[in-house]
Amino acid sequence: MPSVPTPWWRPSAHQDRRPFLIGRNRLLTALRAFFAGEDFTEVDTSILQVSPGNETHLHAFATDLIDADLSVHRFYLHTSPEFACKKLLAAGEERLFTFTKVFRNRERTATHSPEFTMLEWYRSGQSYERLMDDCACLLALAAETGGLERFSYRGVETDPFAEPERLSVADAFERFAGIDLLATLAPDGASNRDALAAAAHGAGLRVAEDDSWADIYSGVLVQMIEPHLGQGRATILYEYPSVEAALARRTAHDPRVSERFELYACGVELANAFGELTDPDEQRRRFLMEMDEKERIYGERYPIDEDFLAALAIMPQASGIALGFDRLAMLATGAGRIDQVIWTPVA
Template identity: 65%
Template sequence: MTEINPAPSPWWTPDVHADRRPFLMARNRIQAALRGFFATNEFIEVDTATLQVSPGNEAHLHAFRTEAIGHSGATTPLYLHTSPEFACKKLLTAGERRIACFAHVYRNRERGPLHHPEFTMVEWYRAGETYEVLMRDCADILALAALTVGTTKLAYRGQGCDPFVEPERLTVAEAFKRHAEIDLLASIGDGGETDRDRLAEDMRRNGFRVAADDTWADLFSRVLVERVEPCLGFGRATILCEYPVSEAALARPAPHDRRVAERFELYACGVELANAFGELTDAAEQRRRFELEMAEKQRVYGEAYPIDEDFLSALHAMPEASGIALGFDRLVMLATGASRIDQVIWAPVAETAP
């Protein structure tokens, strides 16, 4: 007779909740500490709407769709946002200078130890300040989270990271060379155009699988996921910066090299924690990038999301700014040593059938 393992107890059963409660109380303390950090640095905390006409326009982000029903019975499609970014940038256009937001955000097709369909994103924006300032913010926040829960290291799956050591700064090109022996910039033209065959040739030479229908973006992602990301943020955090412009749809080109953009991601213990931009404020260029992203989404997934025309209108008048999105639940995980994201979420979303 085959033994059937019983389903795990729901999160709301007293014994399961008792196991989770220390993580949840640590979550509350870290959130309070971050609110204090933002207040001390003269940020205004804002609260944005979850329902939006567009959930965002990145090819590989998947949204939850709903609809609004008017008095006449007519319906209008709406989406649960994947980030409060568009609304926050409209507030910068309105005149706010430093804003922070703890937002519940929603991403479909995502579930696992580090992914949950509903999670908390903390985003903050600095008008008139560079994205290098956000790098300093990240270092301060890692240390603050550790101090708040009384730990000397961030941890995930047995690996550690010292939150009190200055993060390493590594460009994407340097990371590709170090961890995959690939000259990434050799496959990017002066205007940001990409050479798929050149990158494919380098990858084959270094033992990567390359399929005939792989795009340059597919190949870039494969190297990043298989060779680069697993090596980041051990011992100390890593700030991976200067992404190719084609991989930074909302970031402005770097002034010293227009092949790359003012985008960085923060990693600790091999976990991506945050994604930051020197914000693009050219509305025409932003529209072009959104259209390319949605064409790719249509090609790969057979669907696309509308563009928020109101956002593009606001972008015309938005000041120069930098902004960042940090996965708050993941930060709590690393500070507390939790192994799964649902351990640090007060009321996890029920599992769906496979």
């Protein structure tokens, strides 16, 4: 018979976890001080939303809101505070950050929890390269707060004080998989499934007949690229294919790629950033494409937040980033599982 884990609320289990939890608190205090020093405003966004987000592989928790007249409205627990934060940018906020609980279904591993804390921050009028600088500062601050010289997770180490490597997705595909990714994308950013399938097969990756371009791309990224990221020093993987960056604007130099980057340390993805798309018509088109794909794969789709699209029309140019706070707390405290740094983990 498999052993039953000791409930987190048992005194013995809590005492084992408590050093990680106190470390989490210290990190939270340090990060708040960092943003205060950068003249940011902390905001508190609502968790109940009319749409949880419109990305193909994000899965939400649904609930019903019942008004006093007993009318019923479908709402969702947000998967990110992004829509709310961008509405605040449209309202006139220029630098904002938030720590908030977010909820994602179908996700539970050593580094995933169905309920977790996300740190998001936005800089109005600044490029997404400025967020890369923020990431380097926060990694060093997390290590200092935890009294660590290096981060270590599952045998992989990262120097949090070293300047992160900036590696484009196209260069990563070439370096680690020998695949010319841009050759599988048309000048307007459209994807060529057969070209990528042939390249992936040549790199030794199994490709199913019904795999889409996105399926193959994800397979290469997860199996052949991500294990190499954040080793020795952090990696900033940037310029994602535009078809994989639904909320980001395209780069000025190549419409095949967009202003999106992800931050990795010890092979762990910590953050996801965008140079924000502000064209509501283009955003609607992308959302509909994402929801069509979601319906094809999972048989469901989420509504579009019309207020969000209306806010985009008056939102200034900005850059924004979402960081998994619990994952950063894991690295800063030496925890091995995400539930060790969550005060009351989901049972």
